[in-house]
Amino acid sequence: MSETKRRHRQLAETEVLQGGHTECQETATPCELDYRIIFEHSNDAMYVVRDEGIIVDCNLKMLEMFGYTREQVIGKTVYDFSPPRQPDGRDSKEKGIEIMRASLDGNPQTFEWTHCGYGGTLFDAEVTFAKAGTDHDTAYYAIVSDVSPRRQVENAIRESEEKFRLLFEKSTDPALLLDNDRFIDCNEAALKILCCPSKDRLIGLCPADLSPERQPDGALSSDKAKEVVAVASREGFNRFEWVHRAFDGTDIWVDVSLTVIPFQGRQIQYNVWRDISKRKLAEAALQVSQQKYQCIYENVAEGMFRTDAQGRLVSANAALAKMYGFARADDLINAAWNLNQVYVRPKNRKLLNRLLAEKGVARNLETEFYARDGSTRWGRMNVRVEKDEQGNILYYEGTLEDITEKKWAEDKYRDIFLNATEGIFQLTPEGRCFNANPALARIHGFDSPKDLIGYAAEIPRQLHVDEETWRTYLERMNEKGYVHDQLWKMHRKDGSIAWLSINARVVRNEIGHVLYHEGTVQDITEKKLAVDQIFIQRNLALRLAQMNDVSDALALTLETALKASGMECGGIWLKKQTGEDLELISSIGFSHKLEKKVRLLPKGSRAWERTMSGKRIVTVPSRESMPNTYEEGYKYAVLVPILHDGHTIGSFNLYSRTEATISQQALMGLEFIAGQLGSIIGRIRAQQEREHEIVTRREAEQALRAERKNLEEANIALKVLLRQREKDKEEMEQRLLLNVSELVLPYIEKLKKSRLDSLHRTDLEFVETNLREILSPFLHNVRNFKLTPRQLEIVALIKQGRTTKEIAETLGATKDAIDKQRFIIRKKLGANKGKINLRSLLLSL
Known part of the structure; x- marks a missing residue:
């Protein structure tokens, strides 16, 4: 009950006790007094209303329920203690009047009503409304029960x-x-x-x-x-x-x-x-996994074990038993071995105990242990300790991997590592070398691997000539995980250059993180220089082969020689074409003063004698031996003779103010270049001679072509004359043959048919025979017999050996027509008399 309601209840009780109804009490009957007591002290709120809903009386419970005093209630209507509308939306006054009318017949009306208490607080109550009194004095009693608790429930x-x-x-x-x-x-x-x-x-x-x-x-x-x-x-x-x-x-x-x-x-x-x-x-899989684990435990190659807190073996697999020389795991356990007593080196046992005490686990601990037969073996151990909630040790469990053969191999490979001729290294991805063999130290010019590791803290900056090579190396290692035959140009300790061939790979841990790089190094400096010399010589040979000018060839050769040797300057001297003096043909790097002094080396001078000796000279210039070059400050000189056909034709001399030595490969390259130069000079001179000879030959050929042209013109005139002569001869032969055949022979034939005595007939035959003998040279050409084109076709087929029938089929004629033509041909050839073979006759013509 709220404090306000409690206060109002106290006020209401005071009013009642102090005689709020004194007059009524004085005139009331005992029955009425009993009713009054019940009315005032009822647990339900009660009030009495007249028509129009005016409240004329109320009990203490109502005052308490509504939170008002009696003075605030009496004379008010029930609608003053109700909201304008009920929850069903109806007007409170209209609904109240309807309920009063419904109760006029004496039937009590029970309904729920929403009231408005002190301060405007709304609450729901169950109201029983009943008529009391007479028809002339109507009153209504209302019993109000607060249903808010019930509603809450x-x-x-x-x-x-x-x-x-x-x-x-x-x-x-x-x-x-x-x-x-x-x-x-x-x-x-x-x-x-x-x-x-x-x-x-x-x-x-x-x-x-x-x-x-x-x-x-x-x-x-x-x-x-x-x-x-x-x-x-x-x-x-x-x-x-x-x-x-x-x-x-x-x-x-x-x-x-x-x-x-x-x-x-x-x-x-x-x-x-x-x-x-x-x-x-999952449970089924776990059961399978447990079975699988048990199978693995029994068959794995690594030894697995568990010991109690004192180190006594309580569980082991077959692999562990085999390592210690037992046939079965039970045999190993029954032997009551204490694994603390099997260490060859007691310090390993102490290290293991310390790691287990401090960290609770020991990983990858390599140790040597005794087997059953007293032999020793190597193992890699992983052990952990299991404790209870109070920190007491329950047991130890772990694995033991037999690495005996691996250790033997490591010892073997250690010998290989120390005695290998190739460099072997291990370095961080940042370029810090932390392991190297003696060969690598020697390659870089250090006395020991320790000196190399101590010096080369930053390989990219300290040893690489070009740091771009290192960046390329890292890119390939990150991309592929290895490099093969990568070329490094590096500084040695003394500052000289070394060419190295690198083979390396990335080493990672079990989760893929890069641990380090390891690989091998091969010193290929001599090979690289030799290859460079070969390429220099090849390129020189190719370019010289395309040159036809001696000056250009000499300049190119001198430039190549300086590049191959590392010298700064030099010159080429050749014998003059007239005389034996040596003349400076080409030079690079000479001062004007020096060039003027050495332009001509007279025959018999010291420089001439030294050059023409035909020997390669490597020397340090001195005031006595080479005063001109000495004055120029040159500290090193190389003189290489130029030979052709076994004779010295010149020399090229190279000089340096910085170099104090030259490699054997460079000297060999210079000799090759000198040989190339001698050959090219000889070739160019021979080519020049050939070109001169070609010019001479071309001039002779031009003269011959002019003479030939004249002869051809004369020949053409002779041919014209000969053809005309032949033509005249043929015409004369035709006329002679025609005249005799038409003007003489017919008359002889007539005379032969006349009556002649034997003497005249003999003379006539003699004349005919001689005439035919005279005409015989002109009868060897078939065309002289005036054959028609058709007859010439038949003659050609007869020469081929065709029969009359075959000729008829070929020419599309009848056999009689061909026989007639054959007769005419015989007649024209004068073979119609006697048994002369026509084909043989035609072949003879």
């Missing part, structure tokens, strides 16, 4: 039911209600896990209907369902695992919580399932 119950329904429906765990072994409701999660399309399919089924025939323990699902439900009914709760079968035939493992709850006056079971299918699969 009802609201709480309703809210609880809504929460339960919400939790029931929205729970991610399947939930079902079971009554008399039948499902009467379920949530969406239950439908989902059972693959059920709707509640109608599920409601009315019993648990056994949603289960396989038997549970995994072999019990019938129907019998076991009754058992678990009976336990829940008896004890109020039961939890167990169950295999349900979904509507699609899939079996589902669930953890069931079965709780008895009241529902509509009876007890039902509230089922909550939790899907444990994955857990069951």
